[in-house]
Amino acid sequence: MTIGIIQFGGSNCDLDVLHILKDEMGVDAELVWYKEENLKRFEGIVIPGGFSYGDYLRAGAIAARTPIMTSIHKLANEGKPIIGICNGFQILTESGLLDGALTTNDYPKFRCENTYLRVETRDTPFTSRFRKGEVLNIPIAHMEGNFYADEPILSMLDDNEQVVFRYVDNNGKVSDDANPNGSLENIAGIVNAKKNVLGMMPHPERASESILGSEDGLRIFESMVDFIQ
Amino acid sequence: MQYQAEVTIELKTGMLDPEGTTIKRALQHLGYDTESVKTAKMYTIELEADNEQSARENVNEMCQKLIANPIIHNYSISMREKQ
Numbered sequence: 001m002t003i004g005i006i007q008f009g010g011s012n013c014d015l016d017v018l019h020i021l022k023d024e025m026g027v028d029a030e031l032v033w034y035k036e037e038n039l040k041r042f043e044g045i046v047i048p049g050g051f052s053y054g055d056y057l058r059a060g061a062i063a064a065r066t067p068i069m070t071s072i073h074k075l076a077n078e079g080k081p082i083i084g085i086c087n088g089f090q091i092l093t094e095s096g097l098l099d100g101a102l103t104t105n106d107y108p109k110f111r112c113e114n115t116y117l118r119v120e121t122r123d124t125p126f127t128s129r130f131r132k133g134e135v136l137n138i139p140i141a142h143m144e145g146n147f148y149a150d151e152p153i154l155s156m157l158d159d160n161e162q163v164v165f166r167y168v169d170n171n172g173k174v175s176d177d178a179n180p181n182g183s184l185e186n187i188a189g190i191v192n193a194k195k196n197v198l199g200m201m202p203h204p205e206r207a208s209e210s211i212l213g214s215e216d217g218l219r220i221f222e223s224m225v226d227f228i229q
Numbered sequence: 230m231q232y233q234a235e236v237t238i239e240l241k242t243g244m245l246d247p248e249g250t251t252i253k254r255a256l257q258h259l260g261y262d263t264e265s266v267k268t269a270k271m272y273t274i275e276l277e278a279d280n281e282q283s284a285r286e287n288v289n290e291m292c293q294k295l296i297a298n299p300i301i302h303n304y305s306i307s308m309r310e311k312q
Contacts, residue, residue: 058298065295094298101300103240108247148244148301182245 001228003029004042006072006088008063012050013085016205020221021046024209027225034063039071043228044081047072047088049141049203059102059144060090069095081125081224082197086142089189089199098192098199099157100149105142106182112141114214115180115202117165117188118172124164124191125227126198129219135172136165136216138202140180145201147183147190157190165189165200231311232276232284238297238304239269272296275311284308 003021007014014031021029032039039045052063063069069091076082076097084092092098105111117138119130130136149157157163165188169178174186181201189200204217240246246267253266274291278284285308297304 057296061295061298093300101298103245103301104247106245106247108251146245150300 001028001043001225002041003027003044003046003224004032004039005029005046005048006032006034006068007048008034008050008052008066010050010052010054011048011087013203013205014048014050017046017048017085020205020208020218024218025221025225032068034066034068037067037071039068039075042075042080044224045072045075045083047082047084047091048205049086049088052087052091055144058090058094060087060092060094063087063091064094073097076192076194076197079194079196081227083126083220083224084197084199085203085205086140086145086201089201090144092197092199097197098190099153099162100147100190102144102201103146103148104144105146105180108143110141110143111145111180112139113180114139115188116168116170116172116178117202118168118174120163120166121161123161124195124198126191126220126223127164128223128226130223133172135168135170136207137214138204138207138217140202141206142181142201145181145183147187147201149184154184157187158185160193162191162193162195163187163189164191164198165202230278230280232278232281233309233311234274234276234284234288235307236272236274236288236292236296236304237269237307238272238292238302239267240301241303244301281308281310
């Protein structure tokens with residue numbers, strides 16, 4: 001079982017994800033340069049954060065239209081688990097694998113800080129190791145994380161339990177103060193209708209070792225590996 | 230024939246435009262009374278096409294596929310023949 005970590009020019013935290021998967025979890029994982037198109041050997045994919053193509057045009061817009069994304073669409077259709085983190089989330093929405101769009105933070109500033117997230121559903125390949133309603137401590141680092149979708153799409157995400165994480169305060173309550181970027185309904189992460197593609201703005205790989213102050217992110221990757229096995 | 234398109238990409242009505250709001254505040258600090266400021270991006274694209282309609286169709290497709298994100302943007306195209 002091998003997990004592929006996609007690298008675009010301008011990706012970051014790709015090596016952090018590799019470190020967590022290989023060194024912390026003992027899972028076989030490989031970096032994959034975006035020019036590669038054959039991804040058949042991978043059982044799961046991580047699209048890491050960063051600033052692919054300098055965030056030119058829109059964050060994630062250009063990476064979303066590279067040929068490797070056609071292969072990722074295929075894996076998604078086969079039901080394989082795919083996580084997009086931060087810029088990876090932006091790439092997944094731009095490529096149409098996830099609904100909505102990520103726009104400039106309501107206060108237009110790059111925000112790099114710890115956030116609290118509430119787990120809204122266990123029923124995904126990425127959250128089986130959590131309790132519903134559990135509050136996680138995972139940092140964000142972005143300027144375009146303001147989740148937007150029109151009303152019919154938002155209702156659909158809610159009705160199908162596709163909202164996976166919301167920004168909350170440390171008591172697990174959704175509030176405007178706990179919302180770092182203006183995301184509608186405090187949405188921090190969603191899945192597709194089949195629930196095998198997750199996009200999230202917070203960085204779980206930055207909260208996967210006790211030395212980093214939180215290990216809450218690790219269980220996302222562990223859930224994903226459980227699902228594959 | 231050579232054509233030049235100007236593509237303007239704007240956020241849909243009702244969407245937050247933090248950059249516009251910040252510029253509006255700065256204008257107010259300077260003493261200008263502004264009702265609202267909205268940002269837009271403009272791209273100038275030069276291309277070859279048999280006629281204006283086909284140039285326009287081509288650029289429209291570019292907008293649909295890449296330049297605009299239909300979830301958050303409206304766009305308009307103005308086209309002229311390049312001398």
